[in-house]
Amino acid sequence: MPHTSLPDLLNRALSVLAPGAIVVAYSGGADSHALLHALAHDAQARVRGLRALHVDHGLHADSARWAAHCREVAAALDVSFASVRVDVERNGGTGIEDAARKARMAAFAAQLLPGDILALAQHRDDQAETVLLKLLRGAGPQGLGGMRGLREHEKVYLWRPLLELPRATLRDYAQANGLHWVDDSSNADTHLRRNFLRSEILPRLGERWPDASAALAHSANWARAAADFIDDEARKALARLQGLDPTTLAWRGWLDLPDALRDAVLRLWLRDLGLDEPAHFHVEELERQLRDAAGDRLPCVRFAHTELRRYRDLLYAMPPAPTLPTNWQAQWGGTPLALPAGGRLELSPQRQIENPLQVRYRRGGERIKPAGGAHTRELRLLLQETGVPPWRRARIPLICRGDELLGVGDLYLSDAGESLCRELNARIVWSAGVDSTTRLG
Structure with missing residues (x-):
């Protein structure tokens, strides 16, 4: 493959990039420093309103000094700069790497404007590490496709223009331009999974297969294409089902x-x-x-x-349904009534019922003669025949006048319930909870 320089690659990538201000995720390390420096010397990036954003995770004793270093570098490049301090959840159960990533992405999302393009410095070797990590987790084509060069994320874009360049190209650029960067000692901690792959596994693979990182990145491209095809077919199948x-x-x-x-x-x-x-x-x-x-x-x-x-x-x-309170009952005069199973009961348009009714859930043995029907029916059988799933039947509010059942949510009304609605010139509306959106059938 012919050698591609960092400035040439960025110049080509910028010429086809969608409009938007470019914000470099600048950690202070060699890779993000090289990316920021190269973009700062590209007129296309400048005219877009280039700026840099640093996230201080507070995980290292020198993190404040690193933030100050990043500010100085951005000032020397005449690039607008902001630094955000975050609190990383250390006992979240998913590991410090995942917790730091989540905190970092939340900080980016809070600082960026809709349409902004967040430039990330991940390169080909990072892609190889990502593919191996996904493979070891048993991922399918979507995961094995690794990181996308450009994708939309919460109204902004994540742009990774360096995925075809090896780490060595970025280090050569940094050294050739006399860049000084932060060395995070935690990158040598092989208890962290990605660091272990980077320090122990990929070098060994490279000894036997010199093009291992390039091959893994190439496989990621194939997997991404397959995943995109599967996604398109999945969308069509979902529409049918x-x-x-x-x-x-x-x-x-x-x-x-x-x-x-x-x-x-x-x-x-x-x-x-x-x-x-x-x-x-x-x-x-x-x-x-x-x-x-x-x-x-x-x-x-x-x-x-x-x-x-x-x-x-x-x-x-x-989602799991909340537990229903035993023998719950409430007075209802027509105004919106919040239900313990989620959702609410109300009249539309809003009316006042002169003699309030009672609302409760099923207790067993309820019967109703649906308006216009010839026979009184056991509610359990009526709900079963009309296809209401069993786990939803106990969560339908019953509207009663004393011992008389007037309505079952807004699914059924008795003759008396229908007569009451005519008198009020209103209808009963049951806005079900998230586990009860289906109506009859």
Whole structure:
């Protein structure tokens, strides 16, 4: 491969980059210093309003001195500079590396404006480390695709223009330009996973396979292309399988998908709903339960703050439902009433009920004759026949006048309940909690 210089690569990348102010994530290390220096000497970057942003993690005794060094470098380059101090959660359970990354990204998000482009100095060797880490975690094509050169993140862009350059090219540039950078001693701590790969594993691989980092980065490009194709197909499959209620999925159709699509569709569905994504063993357990559980069973797989439940032809996704208080009951005069299961009950338009009604949840044995119906029905059977999932039935508010059941949420009204609504010239509206969005059927 012909040698590419850092300035030439950045000049080409800037010529096709979407409009937006460029903000360099400047740690003070050699890589980010080289990136900032090269961009500061590029007219295209200057005209965009180049600036630098430093995050002080407070994890090292010299962190304040490093922040001061970064400020001095930015001033010498005549680049606008800001430094943000963050508190890193040391006992979060996911490791100090992950905690520092989360704190850093939160600081960036707070400082950037919509449309800003955050320039990150990750290079080809960083990409190789990322691919190995993902491989060791059992990642699929999405993870093995490593870091994207450009991606949107919370209304800003993350730009990694150096992914095709090895670390050595950046160090050569820094030395040729007499740059002085911060050396973080924690980078030598091989108890940290990435440092271990960088110091112990990749050098050994390079001894046997000199182009190991380049090959891993090349494989990441292939995996990224495959992941993008799978994502496109997953979006099409999700559109076919998702129910009118977006929290539902046709589970038989999902099981019939090719292996490459099944996991991707599930994760895409959950991401769109703002729910947690499962580990691979949760997906395997879900597949097993859906294939093996008898038709009258109610399979359920739980992980993090998410539950996946099957009922009839649909798979439902939801956060865990709150526990209902025993024998809860409230007076209701028509104004919005917050419900302990989530959501609320109200009249639309708002009206005042002269003699307040009682609202409670099921206690067993309730019966109602739906307005216009010929027979009084047991509520349990009525809800079952109309397809309300079992875990939702206990969370539907019942509207009563003494012992008389007038309404079941806004699903059913008795003749008396319908008459009351006509008198009030209003209708009952039940805004269900997040686990109860489905109506009849």
